[in-house]
Amino acid sequence: MAASSTLRSDRTKRMLMMYAQLALSLAQNPRLALQLIRSQYRYSSGRIKAVILLLALLTAGSVTFGITELQKRRKRDAKERRELHRQSSSVLLSDGWSREIFVPTANKPLTSKSKSSTVESGEVSGDATARVVIKPTKKVTFEAHRRLFLQSGSGGKSGNGSVAEKKAGVNRQFLKEFSAIWSIIVPRLQSKTSALLFIHALFLASRTYLSLLVAKLDGQIVRDLIAANGKDFLRGLGYWFLLAIPASYTNAMIRFLQAKISIAFRTKLIRYIHDIYLSKELGYYKVTNIDGGIEGADQYITADVTRFCDSAASLYSNLGKPFADFIIFSYQLQRNLGPLALIGIFSNYALTAWLLKSVAPPFGRLAAAEARLEGDYRNAHTKLITNAEEIAFYDGTGFERAILDKTYKRVIVHISKILKIKVSYNMFEDFILKYSWSALGYMFASLPVFLPTWSGNDGISELATTTPSISLAKRDFRERDRMKQFITNKRLMLSLADAGGRMMYSIKDLAELAGYTSRVFQLLSTLHRVHANSYGHELAPNEVAEPFTLADVHGTVQQGFEGVRFEHTPIVIPGLARTGQPGEVLIKDLNIRINPGDHILISGANGVGKSSIARVLAGLWPVYRGLVSKPLPKDITFLPQRPYLSHGTLRDQIIYPDSHADMLEAGGTDAKLMEILKLVRLEYIPGREGGWETRKQWKDVFSGGEKQRVMFARILYKNPKFAVIDEGTSAVSADVEGLLYEICKKQSITLVTISHRPSLLKYHTAQLRVGLGANGDEWSLERSGTAEARLTVDKEIEDLKAKLSQVDAWKARRQQIVDELSGKTAA
Ligand SMILES: Nc1ncnc2c1ncn2[C@@H]1O[C@H](COP(=O)(O)OP(=O)(O)OP(=O)(O)O)[C@@H](O)[C@H]1O
Numbered sequence: 001m002a003a004s005s006t007l008r009s010d011r012t013k014r015m016l017m018m019y020a021q022l023a024l025s026l027a028q029n030p031r032l033a034l035q036l037i038r039s040q041y042r043y044s045s046g047r048i049k050a051v052i053l054l055l056a057l058l059t060a061g062s063v064t065f066g067i068t069e070l071q072k073r074r075k076r077d078a079k080e081r082r083e084l085h086r087q088s089s090s091v092l093l094s095d096g097w098s099r100e101i102f103v104p105t106a107n108k109p110l111t112s113k114s115k116s117s118t119v120e121s122g123e124v125s126g127d128a129t130a131r132v133v134i135k136p137t138k139k140v141t142f143e144a145h146r147r148l149f150l151q152s153g154s155g156g157k158s159g160n161g162s163v164a165e166k167k168a169g170v171n172r173q174f175l176k177e178f179s180a181i182w183s184i185i186v187p188r189l190q191s192k193t194s195a196l197l198f199i200h201a202l203f204l205a206s207r208t209y210l211s212l213l214v215a216k217l218d219g220q221i222v223r224d225l226i227a228a229n230g231k232d233f234l235r236g237l238g239y240w241f242l243l244a245i246p247a248s249y250t251n252a253m254i255r256f257l258q259a260k261i262s263i264a265f266r267t268k269l270i271r272y273i274h275d276i277y278l279s280k281e282l283g284y285y286k287v288t289n290i291d292g293g294i295e296g297a298d299q300y301i302t303a304d305v306t307r308f309c310d311s312a313a314s315l316y317s318n319l320g321k322p323f324a325d326f327i328i329f330s331y332q333l334q335r336n337l338g339p340l341a342l343i344g345i346f347s348n349y350a351l352t353a354w355l356l357k358s359v360a361p362p363f364g365r366l367a368a369a370e371a372r373l374e375g376d377y378r379n380a381h382t383k384l385i386t387n388a389e390e391i392a393f394y395d396g397t398g399f400e401r402a403i404l405d406k407t408y409k410r411v412i413v414h415i416s417k418i419l420k421i422k423v424s425y426n427m428f429e430d431f432i433l434k435y436s437w438s439a440l441g442y443m444f445a446s447l448p449v450f451l452p453t454w455s456g457n458d459g460i461s462e463l464a465t466t467t468p469s470i471s472l473a474k475r476d477f478r479e480r481d482r483m484k485q486f487i488t489n490k491r492l493m494l495s496l497a498d499a500g501g502r503m504m505y506s507i508k509d510l511a512e513l514a515g516y517t518s519r520v521f522q523l524l525s526t527l528h529r530v531h532a533n534s535y536g537h538e539l540a541p542n543e544v545a546e547p548f549t550l551a552d553v554h555g556t557v558q559q560g561f562e563g564v565r566f567e568h569t570p571i572v573i574p575g576l577a578r579t580g581q582p583g584e585v586l587i588k589d590l591n592i593r594i595n596p597g598d599h600i601l602i603s604g605a606n607g608v609g610k611s612s613i614a615r616v617l618a619g620l621w622p623v624y625r626g627l628v629s630k631p632l633p634k635d636i637t638f639l640p641q642r643p644y645l646s647h648g649t650l651r652d653q654i655i656y657p658d659s660h661a662d663m664l665e666a667g668g669t670d671a672k673l674m675e676i677l678k679l680v681r682l683e684y685i686p687g688r689e690g691g692w693e694t695r696k697q698w699k700d701v702f703s704g705g706e707k708q709r710v711m712f713a714r715i716l717y718k719n720p721k722f723a724v725i726d727e728g729t730s731a732v733s734a735d736v737e738g739l740l741y742e743i744c745k746k747q748s749i750t751l752v753t754i755s756h757r758p759s760l761l762k763y764h765t766a767q768l769r770v771g772l773g774a775n776g777d778e779w780s781l782e783r784s785g786t787a788e789a790r791l792t793v794d795k796e797i798e799d800l801k802a803k804l805s806q807v808d809a810w811k812a813r814r815q816q817i818v819d820e821l822s823g824k825t826a827a
Pocket residue numbers: 289573586604605606607608609610611612613
């Protein structure tokens with residue numbers, strides 16, 4: 001028994017050794033390993049053979065299973081990554097500069113085919129989204145352009161709406177402004193827009209050439225018809241149809257390219273504007289709150305830029321084609337009719353241009369004013385939507401309707417005024433361009449007949465056929481040829497008149513373009529001014545800037561400090577750059593230092609400048625004097641008074657301003673977010689709202705207290721070193737308020753709270769009181785535990801005790817009132 005068991009264990013040992021050897025040789029030399037398996041298998045007993053076979057099958061099965069699972073997981077990961085990228089607003093690419101965004105391309109429901117199409121590299125990929133790589137405008141480009149936009153112009157230092165509007169017109173200023181904008185929309189000769197403009201020009205030239213061929217063919221067909229020359233007539237008709245194919249293609253392409261050019265202009269401008277408007281300099285905030293050069297930047301960006309681009313692209317087409325026609329047809333007419341006719345035609349043009357320019361109303365100014373009024377109307381509607389709930393509560397419908405009716409009426413009155421002005425101008429324009437020009441055309445066409453010696457090639461052929469000895473057949477031919485010449489020249493003149501007319505009509509379009517140009521220039525110059533912090537004029541050697549104007553900002557901002565420090569810093573409401581008014585001093589000379597762990601409560605009456613301290617710290621308002629030191633942006637979070645909920649998913653509300661991709665990259669997960677929600681007592685939200693991916697109008701979904709708790713969840717997610725909380729718990733209950741503060745402190749977040757609530761003092765180590773002194777511009781800092789703070793607390797306790805001592809008297813009085821009331825009721 002013992003021997004057999006020893007034998008078995010020997011065999012097991014041998015087998016194990018064999019597998020160890022097998023595994024080793026499989027890794028080192030697979031061919032040798034296979035040979036080993038074969039030889040071992042051949043000399044093994046039947047049972048061992050079965051075991052080996054089973055093991056081999058098991059290995060093969062598990063390897064296959066493993067590979068399939070791995071592939072599945074890879075696919076799932078790739079899909080998730082793609083989904084993620086598509087949801088993210090933008091993803092920074094590896095060059096650290098370009099951004100990648102995915103935009104939905106299909107307006108129709110997705111078909112299974114479009115869904116499964118593969119993603120390609122390049123600008124546009126398959127699927128229902130397009131991958132767009134955006135290369136932001138370089139800093140040097142802005143610096144190079146600054147010179148063009150900061151020179152005093154309609155959008156210059158004094159650039160408010162009305163000044164710019166008054167200047168809008170076809171003048172030197174317009175050319176300057178247009179060329180400045182042109183440097184943005186066509187930055188280089190080798191750009192895509194230049195290529196589009198070039199191709200468009202080629203189509204315009206070929207269209208003119210085709211018109212020339214049509215004019216000649218027209219004359220020939222009429223001549224052959226009158227001569228009853230059927231064969232040539234039919235051949236002429238054949239050519240006519242042949243010409244129709246390239247002519248109609250050219251016309252369609254001209255319209256298509258015009259639209260493409262408009263889109264190319266718009267895309268260039270919009271990307272440029274987005275880059276400067278949403279830069280680190282906070283253009284979107286400062287345009288309204290610091291500069292004040294324009295009102296309603298949204299209207300400028302969404303409507304005026306589009307109008308400018310459409311107008312510029314159509315003018316290029318409407319001026320380009322007539323200009324090419326003008327040159328070629330003039331040359332041809334000069335050859336046919338001689339120099340006299342051409343001098344007449346040009347004098348006619350010059351006179352017409354002068355007449356129209358003298359009587360033309362100020363279309364540029366009118367267009368700019370119309371754009372502004374449309375903007376006001378739109379703004380009024382936006383305001384209504386944004387504040388719908390508040391207005392509904394106040395029952396302010398009537399009031400708002402009156403504002404909307406009034407702003408709409410102003411638009412309509414202005415448009416009606418333009419229409420009325422246009423009636424008399426259009427009458428004059430039509431009379432000159434259509435009827436006077438046609439009459440003159442007949443006169444010029446008759447020149448070869450009545451004044452052949454003055455009339456080019458047609459006059460020469462006329463003279464050759466007017467000798468008295470001419471045969472009857474030749475006389476016949478002369479008349480038919482006259483007909484052919486007349487038809488050709490008439491068509492050429494009609495086309496020339498059309499070209500000239502369109503150029504003249506373009507005077508009006510040009511004036512309108514000047515209006516839009518002035519608006520877009522105004523927007524760009526304001527953005528450049530804000531971007532460069534360039535307010536005020538160059539000071540003369542002995543000139544001193546008026547104190548606390550935007551030309552008098554001399555403070556220093558230090559970033560990367562381990563705490564928060566204000567050193568001799570005044571807190572000033574900035575006066576708008578447009579008005580040049582000095583700012584109003586709220587706090588004269590702030591001197592505080594907040595180290596990590598120094599939780600501080602900023603308190604004071606309404607409007608004394610508590611939130612303004614946060615504005616200066618966040619860089620929204622300028623530091624006029626002294627020094628402001630603060631941590632790096634990642635280490636400090638601001639929680640403004642009004643909670644802001646962004647567009648996007650429920651998850652986006654917690655991780656704002658991070659994207660989902662940023663969250664994953666930082667190691668965040670939905671489970672961790674859930675932990676945060678539990679801390680702020682909002683764990684029921686994902687379940688109630690249908691998960692993290694739910695998209696809603698969150699500002700209407702959350703209650704006031706929930707909004708504030710979501711804001712605290714943001715702080716906990718970001719986990720900064722400092723958090724500035726402006727009235728962040730005014731809507732939450734006292735117990736939750738305490739909880740939120742304790743959690744933040746537990747996470748080692750130093751809290752700077754702005755609040756009226758004395759109850760919050762217990763979560764802080766110091767209190768900054770502002771709005772003190774006779775002028776309300778002084779402050780005091782009391783650390784908890786100091787004699788001063790104890791005195792304050794003692795005083796508060798004394799006050800409370802005094803109040804408590806009156807409680808019995810109040811109770812008695814209350815009872816008295818109740819008795820009186822019940823007595824009355826009984827009576
Ligand atoms: N963008 C602005 N332009 C002009 N004045 C402003 C601007 N923002 C605030 N102010 C003014 O600055 C003053 C201080 O405002 P701030 O918001 O700092 O007050 P506060 O002390 O926080 O008041 P509250 O307790 O009511 O929140 C107020 O008189 C306010 O009207």
